[in-house]
Amino acid sequence: MKDDLGLKIGLEVHCQLTVLKTKLFCSCPSNYRGEDPNTNICEVCTGMPGTLPVLNEKAVEAAVKIALALDCKISESMNFFRKNYFYPDLPKNFQITQYDKAGGSPIAKEGLVETIAGIIRIRRIQLEEDPGKLSYEGTIVSSPISLVDYNRAGVALVEIVTEPDLKSPKHAREFLQKLRSILEHIGVCDGSLEGAMRCDANVSLFGGKRVEVKNISSFKEVERALNFEITRQKTMANVAKAEGMETRHWDDVRRVTVTLRVKEAEEDYRYFPEPDLVPITISKEYVADIRKRMPELPDGRKARFVKQYVISEEIAGVLVGEKLLADIFEESLRTRMASNLLGSWLAIDILGYLNRSEKTLADMKFKPKDLAELARKVEKKELTENTAKSVVIKAIEQGKSTFEFAKEGAAITDEKSIMDAVKEVFEANPKAVEDAKSDPKAINFLMGQLMKATKGRADHELARKTIEQAITAGS
Numbered sequence: 001m002k003d004d005l006g007l008k009i010g011l012e013v014h015c016q017l018t019v020l021k022t023k024l025f026c027s028c029p030s031n032y033r034g035e036d037p038n039t040n041i042c043e044v045c046t047g048m049p050g051t052l053p054v055l056n057e058k059a060v061e062a063a064v065k066i067a068l069a070l071d072c073k074i075s076e077s078m079n080f081f082r083k084n085y086f087y088p089d090l091p092k093n094f095q096i097t098q099y100d101k102a103g104g105s106p107i108a109k110e111g112l113v114e115t116i117a118g119i120i121r122i123r124r125i126q127l128e129e130d131p132g133k134l135s136y137e138g139t140i141v142s143s144p145i146s147l148v149d150y151n152r153a154g155v156a157l158v159e160i161v162t163e164p165d166l167k168s169p170k171h172a173r174e175f176l177q178k179l180r181s182i183l184e185h186i187g188v189c190d191g192s193l194e195g196a197m198r199c200d201a202n203v204s205l206f207g208g209k210r211v212e213v214k215n216i217s218s219f220k221e222v223e224r225a226l227n228f229e230i231t232r233q234k235t236m237a238n239v240a241k242a243e244g245m246e247t248r249h250w251d252d253v254r255r256v257t258v259t260l261r262v263k264e265a266e267e268d269y270r271y272f273p274e275p276d277l278v279p280i281t282i283s284k285e286y287v288a289d290i291r292k293r294m295p296e297l298p299d300g301r302k303a304r305f306v307k308q309y310v311i312s313e314e315i316a317g318v319l320v321g322e323k324l325l326a327d328i329f330e331e332s333l334r335t336r337m338a339s340n341l342l343g344s345w346l347a348i349d350i351l352g353y354l355n356r357s358e359k360t361l362a363d364m365k366f367k368p369k370d371l372a373e374l375a376r377k378v379e380k381k382e383l384t385e386n387t388a389k390s391v392v393i394k395a396i397e398q399g400k401s402t403f404e405f406a407k408e409g410a411a412i413t414d415e416k417s418i419m420d421a422v423k424e425v426f427e428a429n430p431k432a433v434e435d436a437k438s439d440p441k442a443i444n445f446l447m448g449q450l451m452k453a454t455k456g457r458a459d460h461e462l463a464r465k466t467i468e469q470a471i472t473a474g475s
Helices: 057-069 169-185 219-235 237-242 284-290 299-311 313-319 323-332 337-358 368-379 385-398 416-428 430-438 442-455 460-474
Strands: 008-016 083-084 094-097 109-113 118-129 132-136 146-149 154-162 197-204 211-215 246-251 256-262
Touching: 008 169, 057 154, 057 169, 057 284, 094 118, 109 169, 118 246, 118 368, 146 219, 169 197, 169 299, 169 323, 197 219, 211 219, 211 430, 219 246, 246 337, 256 284, 284 299, 284 416, 299 313, 299 323, 299 337, 313 323, 313 337, 323 368, 337 368, 337 385, 368 385, 416 430, 416 442, 430 442, 442 460
Parallel strands: 211 246
Antiparallel strands: 008 154, 008 197, 083 094, 109 118, 118 154, 132 146, 197 211, 246 256
16 A cells, blocks of 8 residues: 555565464474474474375464454465575475465465454465574674574464555554464464464565565564664665665564575576476365354454443553453453453553563463453452552562452541541642632642552542541631
8 A cells, every 4th residue: 555655565475374283284383482492393394205294284274274264265276385495494494484476375365454444454364384593692693603493493384464454663663562462362373382373574675676574573573673663764765766675674672673594586586386296175164164163253252241241442442452460350350340441450550561661461470360350359449440450560570469459458447547548638728728718620639649648559539538527617
């Protein structure tokens, strides 16, 4: 999609099928994380002579689920191709993948994802094997060596290729977050795992040649990489038009893109059908059976949250944006029905704190029922809402249960204690007290001083009532 800069952005998203226990074409465990380098391998995934690939049936099922979730047209049959290129992380010197030309048929085409900023068309979805992982001492530019770990080689990937419909770097990040939520809701990919979702971004300006940016490790980095690349291409507009297509590397340490190589054309990969794998028929009955077993998708869950729990569309949208967050919300509601209170805590306060502190929901060591209990205490006026929020934040910070802090923040609800605190505030702020006699807005200042004095523990309604009565009595 073009704007006044002729901006075109498309993404190639590589999603590991973390639901699988084994790799795509062999029986090696697919969970390579935490293993010693080059130990989770066999003759098949390292491409030893004479070995034959055997397709993981569960990978096909997971890919069909993704295609259904993205409203794609599923192929009646699919086949595999060899994509030939020589690179250290590719032990066979070719990748078994799918192709949409020369008689090739990927598993699905022509889908779409609805985002706030607009619809993103999906060009194709294809199954393929992951290459190994390259590591460097420092950056790719400065490192004197390259280290390769083949544990990841052969892990099942689904590549999701978009049309160039993304309107901005921010829109790209929104799309990726929506895609992650969809994949997690259908249970095929855990986006919280390192490297489970990786992205290559294609971008061009002013009718110039397409530049592919690789090695983007997170959604935040995708936005940063695109912003940098757009600025770079603006600066070098005339040069970019003259140059051919290019592949660049995103250096997330220096936050710049650096040139890797001239981008290969499709003919450079010498695609040809994989001779060791026969075409796979995907029957309508097979697809219908999977469709029946499809779980609730984020958009449907959002609509249900709004209707069932009577919360706003904005709060519901934030909750379903991350499956675990939505799960915590629903689990909390099993013991109570303070949906608006719990929804706003999770979507605004807790998620906001996690984003600011670069923590994740996994850092929350307390259970949903603990959160529900805090909400119950607020409704019973045993805690103020502000205190309850601070209890949650402390619990996340220190990795503990909320109960360890709730006792410290017990609400002050007896009239005598609040009256004593009001007297102290009045004595310290006589001018504000005089102002409040004629200007009701000045009461807000006194309320702030009282909450500060009681560390937010004073019952809000009783505190205001006490202040107003004291002012009236002194008039």
